[in-house]
Amino acid sequence: MTTKRRITAEDLLKIVTVEEPRWSPEGDLLAFVRVEMDAVKNLYRRSIWMWSSDWDGPRQFTSGTHQDTHPLFSPDGKQLAFVSTRGDKPQIFLIPVHGGEAQQLTRAPHGATNPAWSPDGASIAYLSALNAQEREAEGQGDFPPPPPQTELEIEQRKLQKEHDEAKRIDPRVYDGLPFRAGTAFLGDRYKHIYIVDVDNKESKPRRLTDGDADYGRPAWSPDGASIWSNRTRRPTHDRFDKSDLVNVILDSGDVQVFQREGYISAHPTPSPDGQWIACITSPEDHPYGSIPRLTLMKPNGSSYRDLNLALDRSIVAAGMTPQFTWAADSASLYFVAESRGDAPVMRVDIESGSYETLLDGRQQILENDVALDGRMACVLCTPESLPELYAATLEGWDVVQITEFNREFxxxxxxxxxxxxxxxxxxxxxxxxxxxxxxxxxxxxxxxxxxxxxxxxxxxxxxxxxxxxxxxxxxxxxxxxxxxxxxxxxxxxxxxxxxxxxxxxxxxxxxxxxxxxxxxxxxxxxxxxxxxxxxxxxxxxxxxxxxxxxxxxxxxxxxxxxxxxxxxxxxxxxxxxxxxxxxxxxxxxxxxxxxxxxxxxxxxxxxxxxxxxxxxxxxxxxxxxxxxxxxxxxxxxxxxxxxxxxxxxxxxxxxxxxxxxxxxxxxxxxxxxxxx
The missing domain is CATH 3.40.50.1820 (Alpha/Beta hydrolase fold, catalytic domain)
Structure with missing residues (x-):
């Protein structure tokens, strides 16, 4: 019998975690992100992996030499969009699911994040940040500047950059709160929604929004006619707390704003049949002390209903994104609740408001995705195991463990x-x-x-x-x-x-x-x-x-x-x-x-x-x-x-x-x- 050793602080470097599970449309493939630490270079590596029930285990899909995140299958299941730091800024790439080289889709000057496929697979919406001057220049076709074409142009830009830095005058000027967050000061750039044509490589991205306000992750309506998001409320510039739902109409460019009186609203997610918008709302007077509401509303902004008040539990969030998903028939929502130290998987019927516990026990479900056939992929941690990826049928909870990255440790x-x-x-x-x-x-x-x-x-x-x-x-x-x-x-x-x-x-x-x-x-x-x-x-x-x-x-x-x-x-x-x-x-x-x-x-x-x-x-x-x-x-x-x-x-x-x-x-x- 082998004697086991005691854990040390250095063992932290051996722990592998899993993030962002995403099913393919047919549910035959599952993409996810593997996260590991590089002790030599003192950094994290994120690579995209794939799994199929027909394989003998998960397979690595991207190299992991960069930060590869946000995997998302195209509606026809043939391509995978993802975000990668393969340059100075994170950009969106496309890669064939069954092999091939990744092709860069965006070249946003300040990076592109949160890709979202249109229902027909022809376009991808994403977020990118610009300031007012850059947005104005972009509208005139002067931003971003074209890449240098000759050695002389490269040298001229280098000299111009050196000159600008030598004569730099860069006070930070603010008229809103907060003016810093995370580990950085906030600049004058705000995140806006873009769409880009996937097949036409010559087409330029189209910015759908404007103004000094941050937009949240884009979510397409099922008919592809509009994109839902949330926007920081103006003119307060309160970039963290006060936001409302918006619906951007593609044909007209109109931005419809839906403000629930007395509430902060975020994370709109249309139902598959387009009849409802699920979102998270919080009372303005107690945004921290109150339980965030899982809220339904009609696409016209009527018929608000809070689904989790009777349950009296919060919705688990992965990072800043609450974990809830529509069922394929639009009749119910799956979510992970926070309850007495654990995180059960729940289902709520949107007609009756009744709840059903699908998985309970001593575990934390960190992230999840539900396939059209009702299978849930989830990153699950127990007192005896570190986070690993599982797939489970929500009826009867027949569980298959997909990864065992931490088994040896x-x-x-x-x-x-x-x-x-x-x-x-x-x-x-x-x-x-x-x-x-x-x-x-x-x-x-x-x-x-x-x-x-x-x-x-x-x-x-x-x-x-x-x-x-x-x-x-x-x-x-x-x-x-x-x-x-x-x-x-x-x-x-x-x-x-x-x-x-x-x-x-x-x-x-x-x-x-x-x-x-x-x-x-x-x-x-x-x-x-x-x-x-x-x-x-x-x-x-x-x-x-x-x-x-x-x-x-x-x-x-x-x-x-x-x-x-x-x-x-x-x-x-x-x-x-x-x-x-x-x-x-x-x-x-x-x-x-x-x-x-x-x-x-x-x-x-x-x-x-x-x-x-x-x-x-x-x-x-x-x-x-x-x-x-x-x-x-x-x-x-x-x-x-x-x-x-x-x-x-x-x-x-x-x-x-x-x-x-x-x-x-x-x-x-x-x-x-x-x-x-």
Whole structure:
């Protein structure tokens, strides 16, 4: 019998993930994206793969030397469109399904994304960004400039570029919010919808939209006469939160706007019969605290109906795209819900509004696509397995595992099982949590405890969260009992539970966490002198809030946390989070902002604290970490600040691979320093 080894932080580099499953029209082929990390070049590689039930396994379709994403079959199933970074900018390529060279379809100066085939397969709609001057020049046929044809033209353009850079005057001027996001400042370019003829290589792309507003992913009407999308609402330029549905009529060029009073609307998806538009809407007054609605409306903007209110559960999103799909007969919608730490597959009948659970259990379904014959392809993760691709019949759930990219790695390591627990908070609220034990766990011994707290504050954790699986397993492998929970405010337990922490961050939700710690301690095997706590984003807020109100922990690591609500409000790319969570603008109630800021309790923090933060985090800017670090250093506390260059808020999930490994090692080494 082979002895398995314990997981290390470096094992993160071996994990392969799967994204974007897409069926062919006939359901005989399935395309998907394989994601792996290149430790030598410190980057990610994305390649497109194919699978057929007639094959002995999935086959690689593109090389993976570039970032190949967004696979999408043509309506006749003969071609595959995809986005690739085979040049300076991402562009759309076409490749024959049964072999051949990829041909570049777009040459958008600033890149092209989100391809969508027209129903007849003659055109592809996509998104590309331009500013007002570029759009005007494009309309006059002067943009983009033609490529240089001679050596002299190449040299002239090179000299002109050098001259422009030497004389560069480039202040950033803004008149809207946000002015930065992700890891970059936002420019004056807005995403617009284009269509391009697939067969006529000489035809130029046609831009369908105009103005200083961003458009979302295009979705064709079944008759091919129009394209649905969502558009940021003008004139506020609130590029994240306020958007309405639009329908672009191809013949006339008219852009019809559909604004549901009091709601933000996005992700329109026409039904196959063209009778309904499914979309996601959120109440404007509580866009963060409320459960997003899966909403139906008629194509003329009438008959709004919310389908998931009775269910009282959110729709799982992959990235920023909610996971819902029309059935082929337009009679129902499939979606993945967030529910009590798991993600069941549901079906809702649009006539009766009744629900049916098709797949339940301890799993997270990350992305999915439904074929015309009713089979679902899904990226599924369980407590015992990393994300892999599966195909399943939705009637009876006959499952076929398609990929086993992580099988060899999982066979080598001694990963541990996850135990679910339930307990009651001081005010009687039921809280769900989970516990992991070290591989060599012995009830007769005393063990250190590592407490993890999620962000959001409206996120939901469960035993199958792939982004946290390596971290929890690493802490257990290093000898810690691991505890995490979903405190009030978390998604997955209904809208009332989600709103329970509004206007009171750090009060009852802190006791939800600490009561769970007591529950584990009362089992008798925790050494209460060797307990550590960590969390990211809102979890970073909660980590430092706990340190300022409770002295039980021997070590703490706070990651990308909010520490002073007023400065967060003024520097974050989501200032409306504070307005939604506390019901005020920060400038109107500075006393409340200070009361609920961990920085206000810095004098009470005595636990050794490591602060991890990314230098390009524009969701929670690094000034939050700098303020807390400065205060604690001036108070002569034991504190260390770790800054990650080039990284943003998503460091732990999609940062540079070696930075992600470094983060894991630093965290557990800090715990060991004080808890071992």
């Amino acid at each position: 999982l066979s080598e390591v001694d990963f541990v099982e996850t135990e679910e627990i339930s307990y009651t908070a001081p005010d009687g609220t039921e809280i769900q949590g989970w516990v992991l034990h070290p591989p060599d766990f012995d009830l007769k011994k005393k063990w250190p405890l590592a407490v993890n707290i999620h962000g959001g504050p409206h996120a939901m954790w469960g035993p199958s969260v792939p982004s946290m699986w390596p971290e929890w397993q690493l802490h257990a492998a290093r000898g810690y009992v691991v505890f995490y929970c979903n405190p009030r405010g978390s998604d997955g337990y209904g809208e009332a539970f989600r709103k329970m922490a509004l206007n009171a961050w750090g009060e009852a939700d802190m006791h939800d966490v600490l009561t769970g710690v007591d529950e584990v301690v009362n089992r008798g095997y925790i050494d209460t002198d060797r307990m550590a706590v960590t969390g990211g984003s809102y979890g970073g807020f909660m980590t430092t809030w706990i340190l300022g109100h409770d002295q039980r922990f021997a070590a703490a690591v706070s990651q990308r946390g909010v520490y002073y609500l007023t400065s967060f409000y003024g520097t974050s790319d989501i200032p409306r989070l504070i307005e939604g969570e506390f019901g005020v603008m920060a400038i109107d109630d500075p006393e409340m902002m200070w009361k609920y800021s961990p920085l206000a309790y810095a004098r009470e923090i005595h636990t050794p604290l490591m602060i991890l933060h990314s230098e390009l985090d524009f969701r929670v800017p690094i000034a939050e970490a700098e303020q807390l670090y400065t205060a604690l250093k001036r108070l002569d506390r034991e504190v260390q600040l770790v800054r990650y260059p080039r990284e943003g808020h998503e460091l732990s999930r999609s940062g540079e691979p070696l930075h992600r490994v470094d983060r894991l090692n630093r965290m557990v080494d800090w715990f060991d320093k004080y808890c071992k």
